[in-house]
Amino acid sequence: MLLRTAIKNILGAGRRTWLNVAVLSFVFVLMVAYNGILDGFMKNAVTSAREWDAAYGQLWSEHYDPYDIFTLQDAHEPIPEELNRAITAQSITPVLLSQATAYQGGNMQNILLRGIDPEQHILKIPSKELASDETGAIKAVIGKRMANTLKAAPGDNLLIRWRDKYGAFDAREIVIASIFDSNTATIDAGQIWISLDNLRQMTQMQGEATYFVLSKESSIRQNIGTWVYKDTDFLLNDLYLMEQSNRVESVIIFSILLAVALLAVFDTQTLSIFRRQKEIGTYVALGMTPKRVTRLFTLEGTSYSILAILISFIWGTPVLYWFAKTGLKLPEGYAEMGLGMGDAMYPVYQPSSILTSIILIVVLSMLISYIPSRKIAKSNIVEALKGRIN
Known part of the structure; x- marks a missing residue:
């Protein structure tokens, strides 16, 4: 019942829902593409170093x-x-x-x-x-x-x-x-x-x-x-250190992007609780406990991320497939830097990396939705029915 109610509520919110979904979907596809570039670079660089120089030790x-x-x-x-x-x-x-x-x-x-x-x-x-x-x-x-x-x-x-x-x-x-x-x-x-x-x-x-x-x-x-x-770990250590540095940079970049995207979800949930006070009071009056109402609003916020991921697979799959075929063309001279790069960098999408991105977005959406919703559990039932939640 909570899931059906949550889905009806977010679909009934109209443009506000689709704006949140669009932002989260864009961030998710961007995370997959960027991590794919890093994984592709490392795979190409390590393979090239093994074949031409390091071999197997x-x-x-x-x-x-x-x-x-x-x-x-x-x-x-x-x-x-x-x-x-x-x-x-x-x-x-x-x-x-x-x-x-x-x-x-x-x-x-x-x-x-x-x-x-x-x-x-x-x-x-x-x-x-x-x-x-x-x-x-x-x-x-x-x-x-x-x-x-x-x-x-x-x-x-x-x-x-x-x-x-x-x-x-x-x-x-x-x-x-x-x-x-x-x-x-x-x-x-x-x-x-x-x-x-x-x-x-x-x-x-x-x-x-x-x-x-x-x-x-x-x-x-x-x-x-x-x-x-x-061994190869010693011979390829420079590449592994470079990968760690790039991972740190990606964490910083996507922390900022996720913060912006999740802020929209937080604002939506906060405004929703403020505008739907009588609805909350009605739920409680009909027998739904305040904690269940809290879970309902948390589930609504989490549904934004789940819907965004589903939408991402619809439009992101062909885009990422095309990106994997064409690659990221590098300016002339980048190959001369000796970092294991050719004329283009081709992404490699690791299932573990995609799954990690999905879990991260869903968990953070759940957390950011729970924060404004937790006050419902502490509200007075009569005041909630009258629409007077502070």
Whole structure:
């Protein structure tokens, strides 16, 4: 009876009801869309980082610190026999790093040479392009960011200068064999990939590596001698911290939007109680307890949110579906920031996120409707019948 009465009352309120429903519906769809963008960004960024860089964990030389360029030249050591067996089984692949300088068109660019096995299949780096051919040229692959910086194209020659493990400088031309497109800047900006054997020969670091990339099938999940194991939580920690920061921002934004939307519901319920005093007195006179009347008005306020969610599914589903297909187009240059973003961000709608938004709106609507209604339970029955509730 309370539910039927509540529905009749809110539908009978006319434009006031539909204004409240429209505001709540807009906020709900906006919350789903924004959270979808965050979830889509994280899914794309984490997937891209796994495929191009982090894989399923790494083993670092104890001297390797990617944030300390001054120790990078010494961040290498011989590969132990245990890891050589894993390399043969193709469950891990070694990567060797060396600082260098590239010269192209009269410009000089500090770079990081990365040596990788052309036959590896763990990372999406097009390493097969690095295989030696009859020309004997040193082949290299670079990302789009690096290609734009160097103004280089496939087939171009590039002069690089490096220093071997004993400190002696040398220089040689390399050939750009391929340019790949990746959202992960750590393997693109300032990076040039060449064959592992070529880099070892150039730097006189035979049988050495800087770190290993682990495949999903690898059983290595701990330190091996002086090699330090880094899991994906550590390698992707920057992305997770960015997500937490964005979540905090979204909470602030939607707290303001929900406050505005729920304020309209609060005002509606307060005005409704003021204007319907005789109706309240009649309910009580007919045997309905004040607490049941309070529940009736609370249910009315909650019904606004439930109706708003139903309306949201009607008009929001096609809008959100279209948004998922077209994505949010990003201005030119955003992809260069290296945050795992492409030319557009495509939302991913998580059922848990949608359910959380529904529960949040319904619970807050219930609470904000109960606050002005609770005075009914304390009112005098005679005064209520006369329409004199203060």
